[in-house]
Amino acid sequence: MALASRARALLPGARSWGAVLARVTAQRAMSHRVVVETDAAAGVAVMKFRNPPVNSLSLEMVTELVINLEKLENDKTVRGLIFTSESPGVFSSGLNLLDMYGRNPAHYAEYWKAVQELWLRLYQCPMVTVATINGACPAGGCLISMTCDYRVMADNPKYTIGLNETQLGIVAPFWFKDTLVNTIGYRASEISLQLGLLYPPAEALRVGIVDKVVPEDQVHSAALAVMAQWLAIPDHARQLTKAMLRKPTVDNLVRQRDADIQQFVSFISRDSIQKGLQMYLQMLKQKKA
Numbered sequence: 679m680a681l682a683s684r685a686r687a688l689l690p691g692a693r694s695w696g697a698v699l700a701r702v703t704a705q706r707a708m709s710h711r712v713v714v715e716t717d718a719a720a721g722v723a724v725m726k727f728r729n730p731p732v733n734s735l736s737l738e739m740v741t742e743l744v745i746n747l748e749k750l751e752n753d754k755t756v757r758g759l760i761f762t763s764e765s766p767g768v769f770s771s772g773l774n775l776l777d778m779y780g781r782n783p784a785h786y787a788e789y790w791k792a793v794q795e796l797w798l799r800l801y802q803c804p805m806v807t808v809a810t811i812n813g814a815c816p817a818g819g820c821l822i823s824m825t826c827d828y829r830v831m832a833d834n835p836k837y838t839i840g841l842n843e844t845q846l847g848i849v850a851p852f853w854f855k856d857t858l859v860n861t862i863g864y865r866a867s868e869i870s871l872q873l874g875l876l877y878p879p880a881e882a883l884r885v886g887i888v889d890k891v892v893p894e895d896q897v898h899s900a901a902l903a904v905m906a907q908w909l910a911i912p913d914h915a916r917q918l919t920k921a922m923l924r925k926p927t928v929d930n931l932v933r934q935r936d937a938d939i940q941q942f943v944s945f946i947s948r949d950s951i952q953k954g955l956q957m958y959l960q961m962l963k964q965k966k967a
């Protein structure tokens with residue numbers, strides 16, 4: 679789908695092409711939450727998250743990620759893509775709680791559609807994708823990294839990774855669960871998802887939610903070495919294999935996208951869930967104080 683069509687699909691409030699482009703352009707002009715650096719000779723791009731303070735996946739950030747991904751997919755010189763945080767400490771704090779709290783149903787629906795779109799695009803990405811996890815990586819941050827072909831994590835015990843949704847009193851949707859099961863297996867997912875576990879690096883490696891743990895100062899060179907290994911495989915063979923492996927999981931969401939949006943809107947709008955999110959946000963503030 680062309681960039682403008684994608685933008686229009688993601689920004690349903692906009693009534694015309696001009697409005698879509700004006701809105702996207704305005705978002706871009708305001709800030710760049712995603713920085714892309716491309717090494718054309720190596721055929722590798724690095725996408726850095728830059729959404730202070732904690733790289734939360736706000737609607738604007740998700741939209742920028744989707745637009746940048748589409749641009750890179752259309753650039754035939756780029757075969758590999760590395761995700762990382764521009765500022766070590768937090769890879770991504772996950773979905774933006776402020777897009778899920780205190781908003782109206784139309785906003786929740788728009789947000790969820792954009793999050794679905796990001797996952798669908800990342801999970802089916804034809805490029806080799808490597809997550810360089812150089813900070814905390816809960817919930818939606820973990821989801822993004824699990825969509826990648828390979829995960830390298832910095833060996834810092836302060837950093838944790840996992841789907842911790844139940845700890846917030848919310849439920850990871852089925853496609854988050856499917857992605858986890860595909861990554862660490864069914865039994866480990868039963869334990870991990872119900873308890874909302876966040877794993878420090880050594881445990882993350884043991885359970886298989888990351889593939890490699892390296893000293894913090896080597897995390898980027900390790901990701902580049904992994905990328906070189908994967909890029910040695912002919913693209914067409916690797917891409918078809920990836921598509922074959924991931925198609926059933928993708929189809930599962932594609933079949934029920936609208937129902938999933940409705941379920942999200944109805945779940946997140948519940949008073950009890952809103953109350954829980956409010957308390958969680960307060961807890962984050964108090965922890966800081």
Ligand SMILES: CCCCC/C=C\CCCC/C=C/C(=O)SCCNC(=O)CCNC(=O)[C@H](O)C(C)(C)COP(=O)(O)OP(=O)(O)OC[C@H]1O[C@@H](n2cnc3c(N)ncnc32)[C@H](O)[C@@H]1OP(=O)(O)O
Pocket residue numbers: 731732734735768770771772773774775776814816817818819842843846848849850851941942945946959962963965966
């Ligand atoms: C049955 C049907 C089901 C259908 C589906 C329905 C439902 C829902 C599914 C939803 C799936 C959700 C996925 C998610 O990703 S939810 C987000 C989960 N994220 C977290 O739990 C992480 C929370 N944050 C932290 O743990 C920490 O902030 C940190 C990432 C470890 C970084 O710590 P630190 O550097 O110490 O920063 P602070 O904690 O001080 O935070 C700085 C400010 O940032 C705000 N913050 C943090 N995380 C988020 C976030 N995810 N979204 C928005 N804002 C966030 C924090 O409140 C501070 O704000 P302040 O400066 O105003 O106090």
